[in-house]
Amino acid sequence: MDQSLTTALERFADHAKILIALDFDGCVAELTSVAADARPVPENARAIEALAALDGVDLAYVSGRSLDTLRELASPPEGVLLIGSHGAEKDLGGDAPGLELSTTEQMARGQIIDTLTEVAADAEGAWVEHKPAGAALHVRNVDGEELAEHVLEHGRAALSLVDGAYLKNGKKVLESVVVLATKGEGITDLREHTSPDAVLFAGDDVTDEQGFAVLEAEDVGIKVGEGDTAAAHRIAAPKDLAAVLRLIADRRAGHSQEARPDS
Numbered sequence: 001m002d003q004s005l006t007t008a009l010e011r012f013a014d015h016a017k018i019l020i021a022l023d024f025d026g027c028v029a030e031l032t033s034v035a036a037d038a039r040p041v042p043e044n045a046r047a048i049e050a051l052a053a054l055d056g057v058d059l060a061y062v063s064g065r066s067l068d069t070l071r072e073l074a075s076p077p078e079g080v081l082l083i084g085s086h087g088a089e090k091d092l093g094g095d096a097p098g099l100e101l102s103t104t105e106q107m108a109r110g111q112i113i114d115t116l117t118e119v120a121a122d123a124e125g126a127w128v129e130h131k132p133a134g135a136a137l138h139v140r141n142v143d144g145e146e147l148a149e150h151v152l153e154h155g156r157a158a159l160s161l162v163d164g165a166y167l168k169n170g171k172k173v174l175e176s177v178v179v180l181a182t183k184g185e186g187i188t189d190l191r192e193h194t195s196p197d198a199v200l201f202a203g204d205d206v207t208d209e210q211g212f213a214v215l216e217a218e219d220v221g222i223k224v225g226e227g228d229t230a231a232a233h234r235i236a237a238p239k240d241l242a243a244v245l246r247l248i249a250d251r252r253a254g255h256s257q258e259a260r261p262d263s
């Protein structure tokens, strides 16, 4: 870990109340060719469990996955807050109703699924994930970069004819949703809900940039992997996240036996 990240994490860990918000795929879990096979890297899962047990720490997943899928794949410890569907779904621990689509949105979602299913039928390896607010066209298993990009382009063109379909690009995936929401809005909701002194957000994909965009001076943004980013810090891969989380947990556990510096 480079010194600037270590210094930022130590400063972050010393705040009395912190929020740690984590993307799932490509951040807590390695990317997999079968989307349903994604699971937290075991060291990351252990570090998340350790943090969840500490006072003054709120943990959250901020993911493009649906809430149901996120719960199943991530198996978050009790009390972890969940933002799903790129901000369109929330579980902040209360009785708030789940995502409810209007009749128009339901029709648009149906058209998105039909449109992407037709596109995928033309390309071996492509498949469509049905999601609460839309659908995702996956091309990770399409043979060849050029063909995969062509399938995504076909999807974008076909979706341009669907009223109310908003597009989100990701890693080997084109998502289309009927509810406009972002991870930035999700992180802002989490900040309002938990009132932390500082927020850490880590993510690997294009949609995570909207999360980094809402971070403030005391916050820490960590990009996982390669690519342009607004995050101030970077780690190479999901397996490197555990060291980040452990540093925070160890420093806070150490301080809990003495007075916390800023409390």
Ligand SMILES: O=P(O)(O)OC[C@H]1O[C@H](O[C@H]2O[C@H](CO)[C@@H](O)[C@H](O)[C@H]2O)[C@H](O)[C@@H](O)[C@@H]1O
Pocket (backbone or CB within 6 Å): 023, 024, 025, 026, 030, 031, 032, 033, 034, 035, 036, 038, 062, 063, 064, 065, 066, 129, 136, 138, 139, 140, 170, 171, 172, 173, 175, 205
């Ligand atoms: O915001 P995230 O938690 O990172 O979720 C983003 C999307 O992740 C999933 O797709 C990605 O991960 C798959 C498993 O590693 C991989 O096969 C796929 O190519 C990636 O795009 C998920 O299937 C989507 O629904 C999420 O929106």
